[in-house]
Amino acid sequence: MKDKRWFIFIIGFFVVLAGVGFWGYRQSTERRQLEVILNNNYYRTFYELTENVQYLTVLLSKILVAEAPNQDRLIFMEIWQRANAAQINLTQLPLPDTMMIRTSKFFTQVGDYAYSFFKADTPVVKTKEKWETLNRLYKKADSLNTELADIEKQLTQGKLYLSELKEGVSGVIQREKPKLARASFKDIEKHMEDIPVLIYDGPFSGHLEKRKPRAISGAKITAPRAQSIALTFMEQQSSNGKYQVKKINLDRGKIPAYRVELVSRPLLSKKDRITLAVSQQGGQVLWLTKARKINRPQISLAKAREIARRYLEVRGYKDMVPVYFEVIGGMVIFNFAATQDKVVLYPDQVKVTVALDTGEVTGFEASAFFMTHYKRKLLPPRLTVTQARKKLSPRLQVRSKGRLVVIPTGPEREKLTYEFQGQLDKDTFLIYINALNGQEEKLLRVVRNKEGILTL
Amino acid sequence: MAVLGTSYAFAQERTLYWGSSNPDVSLLQQQLKNWGYYRARVDGVFGNATQQAVINFQRLNGLVPDGVVGASTWSALGYSPGENVSYHESVGVSRGVTNRDEIYLLARVIEGEAANEPFAGKVAVGAVILNRLRSALFPHTLAGVIYQPHAFESVANGQYNRPASQESLQAAAMSMNGWDPTGGALYFWNPAKAISPWVWTKNIISQIGRHIFAR
Numbered sequence: 001m002k003d004k005r006w007f008i009f010i011i012g013f014f015v016v017l018a019g020v021g022f023w024g025y026r027q028s029t030e031r032r033q034l035e036v037i038l039n040n041n042y043y044r045t046f047y048e049l050t051e052n053v054q055y056l057t058v059l060l061s062k063i064l065v066a067e068a069p070n071q072d073r074l075i076f077m078e079i080w081q082r083a084n085a086a087q088i089n090l091t092q093l094p095l096p097d098t099m100m101i102r103t104s105k106f107f108t109q110v111g112d113y114a115y116s117f118f119k120a121d122t123p124v125v126k127t128k129e130k131w132e133t134l135n136r137l138y139k140k141a142d143s144l145n146t147e148l149a150d151i152e153k154q155l156t157q158g159k160l161y162l163s164e165l166k167e168g169v170s171g172v173i174q175r176e177k178p179k180l181a182r183a184s185f186k187d188i189e190k191h192m193e194d195i196p197v198l199i200y201d202g203p204f205s206g207h208l209e210k211r212k213p214r215a216i217s218g219a220k221i222t223a224p225r226a227q228s229i230a231l232t233f234m235e236q237q238s239s240n241g242k243y244q245v246k247k248i249n250l251d252r253g254k255i256p257a258y259r260v261e262l263v264s265r266p267l268l269s270k271k272d273r274i275t276l277a278v279s280q281q282g283g284q285v286l287w288l289t290k291a292r293k294i295n296r297p298q299i300s301l302a303k304a305r306e307i308a309r310r311y312l313e314v315r316g317y318k319d320m321v322p323v324y325f326e327v328i329g330g331m332v333i334f335n336f337a338a339t340q341d342k343v344v345l346y347p348d349q350v351k352v353t354v355a356l357d358t359g360e361v362t363g364f365e366a367s368a369f370f371m372t373h374y375k376r377k378l379l380p381p382r383l384t385v386t387q388a389r390k391k392l393s394p395r396l397q398v399r400s401k402g403r404l405v406v407i408p409t410g411p412e413r414e415k416l417t418y419e420f421q422g423q424l425d426k427d428t429f430l431i432y433i434n435a436l437n438g439q440e441e442k443l444l445r446v447v448r449n450k451e452g453i454l455t456l
Numbered sequence: 457m458a459v460l461g462t463s464y465a466f467a468q469e470r471t472l473y474w475g476s477s478n479p480d481v482s483l484l485q486q487q488l489k490n491w492g493y494y495r496a497r498v499d500g501v502f503g504n505a506t507q508q509a510v511i512n513f514q515r516l517n518g519l520v521p522d523g524v525v526g527a528s529t530w531s532a533l534g535y536s537p538g539e540n541v542s543y544h545e546s547v548g549v550s551r552g553v554t555n556r557d558e559i560y561l562l563a564r565v566i567e568g569e570a571a572n573e574p575f576a577g578k579v580a581v582g583a584v585i586l587n588r589l590r591s592a593l594f595p596h597t598l599a600g601v602i603y604q605p606h607a608f609e610s611v612a613n614g615q616y617n618r619p620a621s622q623e624s625l626q627a628a629a630m631s632m633n634g635w636d637p638t639g640g641a642l643y644f645w646n647p648a649k650a651i652s653p654w655v656w657t658k659n660i661i662s663q664i665g666r667h668i669f670a671r
Contacts, residue, residue, distance in 0.1 A: 084596075091595040097607035098643070098654060101593040108592035204592040251662035253639010259576075259662065275576040275637065287635055291575030291623055326633070328559065329625040333633050351633050353626075365635045393516050440518040 035163075042094055042162045046155070049089035050148045056082045056110070057145045060138035064131065072126075076118040083111030094163050095185055102192035103144070109195075110137055112202040120201075136196050143191060151184045160184065201410060208411050213255050215373040218282035223248050226258035226278040233285045234262060234274065236314050241265070243274070255367060256280040279370070285315075288364040294330030297356035301325070301332060304359060308334045308352040311361050317350055331355050331362060338369070340376055344405040347414060348373040376406065378416060381435035388418040388433040391440065396422035396429065407432055407442060417441050472525040476502040484525060487533050488513060558598050562586075563620035563628035565602055568610025570667070571621070577665035578624055580638045582631030584669065587642055594642070638662065641669035 059079045066072050087107035090100055113133075126134070154160040160181040197206040221229070227245050234243050247261040257277040264272055276288035305322055312320050320336035321344055327333075331353050338348040353363035385402045392398060400421035409415050417432040428446040433439070472481060481500045488494035494509035507523045514521040517532045525533075562582055570581045588594035588601045595601050602611060610616040620628070638644075643658055644667045645651050658670035 088595060088600065091600060091604050094605040096652070097594075097604050098652075104594065105592040108596070112592070203590070249662060251639055252659070253636075253641070253661050255639060257639065259637070259664075273574060275574070277637070277639075287637065289576050289579055289630065289635065289637065291626070293622065294626075326629065328629040329622050331626060331629075333629060335633065349634070351635075353630065363630055363635065365630070365633065367636065367639070368634050391515070391521075394512070395516075438520065 039161075039163050043155075045089050045092045046152070046162060049086055049093070050145075050152055052082050052086035052089060053141065053145050053148055056086060057138070057141040060110075060134065060141050063126075063134055064138060073118055076114040079114035080111045080118060083107045083114065087111065093185075095182060099182070100185060100189055102189055102195065106140065106144075106192055106195050108204050109198045109206070110141070112204040113137075113198050113200050116200040116202045116205075133196055133198065140192070140195055144188060147184075147188050147191070151181060154184070155181065201413070203411050205411065211254075211371065211412075213367075213371045215370045216255060216279055216282050216284060220280050221258075221278070221283040223250070223258055225283060226280075227260060229278050229283050229285065230258075230260040230262065230276050233276065233288075233315065246273070250280065251277070255286060255370065257286055276364075277367075284366070284370060285364070286367040286370065290360075290362040292355070292362065294355045294362075295357040297330065299356055299359045301327070304332050304354040304356060305334060307359050307361065308354050309336070311352055311364075312336060312350060317366075320350060323349070327356070330357065333363070338373060340378065342404070343378060343416070344403065344419075345373075345376070346405055347408045376414075378406070379436060381416065381418075383418070383433070383435055383438055385418055388435065388438065389420065391433050391438050392420060392422060392431055396424055396431070398422045399428075404435060405432070409441060415441050421446075471527075472502055474502055474504075474507050474523065481506070484510075484533070559625070559628045559632060560620065561598065561602065562632065563625045564616045564618070565608060565611060566627050567618060567620040567624040568616030569608060570665070571624070573665040573667065575623060575627060576637045577667055578627035579631050579635050580641070580664050580667070580669060581644060582628050583636035583638050584641050584644050586631055587636070587638075587640055587671075591642055637664060638669040640671055642671045644669045 056079060059075055059082060063072065063075045063079065066075055084107070087104055090104055090107065091097075093100075151160065155162070159178055161178050162181050199205055199207045227248060231243055231245070235241075242265045243262040244265040245260060246263050249259045251257055251259050257279045259275060259277050262274040262276070264274075272290075272292055274288065274290045277286040278284065279286055305325070309320070309322070317336070317338075319339045321339055322334055323337045323344070323346070324335040325332055333351055333353045336350050336352070338345045338350075348369050350369045351363070351365040352361060354360070355362050381404065389398065389402060398420055400419075402418045402420045405417055405419045406414050407417055407419075415432075416435045418435055420431045420433070422429050422431055430442075430444040430446060431440065432442040432444075434441050472484060477500060481502050482498050484502075485494055485496075485498040485500070485506055488506070488509045489498060491513070493513045494506065496505040510525060510529070511521045511523045513519075513532075514523075514529060519529055519532060562585060565585065566578050566581050570578045573581070585598070585601055589596060589598060595604055602608065606612065608616070638661055641661050643655060645655050646666050647668055648666065655670065660668060660670045662669050
């Protein structure tokens with residue numbers, strides 16, 4: 001009897017053991033499969049990167065000897081594409097996001113630089129300086145190519161691995177354990193130290209990082225002065241009530257500013273905190289945020305727009321026209337553009353958010369406005385609106401009269417254009433015809449949904 | 457290794473207009489036909505049908521619709537560019553017309569990274585992500601920035617998959633519309649957590665809530 005119980009116990013033990021073993025085996029195979037899938041993805045990215053860098057190197061060497069303008073343009077276009085693709089590949093590798101920033105910048109700027117040649121209105125001219133720059137970029141790409149080829153060799157020999165999830169080789173018997181490829185990438189990054197500063201007409205050009213705000217001037221203000229400016233700004237409309245300063249910091253962003261934290265007086269809710277920034281130079285209110293729970297919408301969009309317009313007007317923003325709005329999370333964000341002699345200045349925008357339950361203004365943003373706003377020298381248009389309208393595609397059903405607007409066409413670049421709204425089937429487009437030479441400068445498609453629409 | 461696709465090797469400079477009749481006209485007609493502007497026979501004679509096709513082509517390609525095939529029209533057709541060719545900038549959707557899916561994705565990352573931060577701190581996290589988009593150092597798409605390996609802790613550990621709160625959604629929308637409490641920061645970190653000493657070499661802009669912002 002006793003023996004039998006023992007026997008059952010032992011059988012039971014082995015059944016459980018087998019079960020656990022099987023489960024463990026399943027788990028480990030599954031894990032290995034997942035690792036392989038993940039690693040394969042990383043390897044694909046890596047091989048794409050090496051291929052793109054190979055092409056990039058060859059193209060950069062070709063551009064040094066190419067002479068025909070159309071040949072140039074083609075090569076520059078391909079450099080642009082290859083460099084962009086390489087940048088995408090690089091940023092998808094499992095490396096710390098801050099580790100490869102110089103290499104990443106190299107790809108971005110080479111691509112952007114090439115694109116600036118590609119899109120230039122006049123035939124490409126490779127001046128001596130530009131040729132030298134291209135030559136240096138070629139040298140960089142060339143050594144990068146060699147280094148990547150070296151990593152590739154070690155990867156195939158199993159001496160390196162990419163992901164921190166090792167493939168199942170973490171055995172004890174291996175004499176030389178494979179190393180994480182991270183160190184090799186670090187070397188690449190180190191060699192990117194002396195890439196030339198590239199200045200050209202493109203969004204990633206070196207000089208743009210140091211852009212100064214155009215509309216900020218005057219003397220530096222003190223912290224107490226910033227506090228009183230903040231309070232005046234908040235209390236300008238009596239319905240907003242009274243406020244008290246909780247905290248003030250000086251931030252060193254693009255526009256150095258005092259960040260002032262306010263609470264309402266008397267304190268209504270602990271979370272009811274308002275933050276606004278007052279520029280150190282000139283004492284301008286740059287932005288404001290207020291967080292609170294927003295309840296069911298009670299007021300119409302038209303009402304909210306009027307509240308926003310009035311809010312700006314009281315604070316000295318005159319002649320602003322609403323250009324766009326968006327409804328989200330119980331609030332509406334209005335974008336207003338400045339005008340000059342009735343011409344809409346699209347680059348100079350101020351934004352206001354209105355909570356749709358009570359109509360309270362919960363946000364204000366003008367730092368972009370202070371970066372770009374200035375009095376433009378607008379040349380009189382050489383085309384009339386009727387002449388401009390004739391440049392539109394005959395397939396479009398034109399829906400608007402057309403108005404004069406200034407649009408940004410690149411960093412630090414603007415053009416005076418006529419804006420038309422047109423319809424093709426159910427799609428709405430905005431077309432911008434240059435008011436001086438009749439060229440179509442820009443074509444935008446308006447995406448409408450129930451939450452947002454471009455207001456015209 | 458790398459072979460460049462050769463361009464069309466026609467050294468085409470001749471201007472064509474109504475009444476022209478030569479092999480180049482056939483070339484023109486063929487190309488216009490390929491692209492669906494010209495429907496008649498390719499006969500090498502520049503007649504009314506050809507002229508209409510040219511004008512339509514010019515209109516839709518930002519050229520002066522004069523029905524004369526000069527250097528710029530040849531170039532737009534894909535043949536050798538003459539002087540003063542204008543290429544169009546890549547056409548995008550206006551900054552104002554935002555993609556809703558992107559707002560929700562951004563809101564979830566804000567929720568994951570800054571759920572317990574003050575509102576300005578939430579907007580600031582959104583702004584850092586969007587500043588990266590415009591920086592040469594980082595990927596140039598929102599998904600690229602958010603899913604860059606090792607970039608955001610909440611993405612790496614899956615926490616960002618929680619639904620976003622109303623506040624995070626508001627913060628996402630506001631950062632998309634230009635609010636940037638950090639004044640151009642590219643990095644943020646919580647000094648109470650274990651972090652790489654490398655971050656302290658960056659230019660610190662400010663501290664909002666528990667996060668330090670730097671560029």
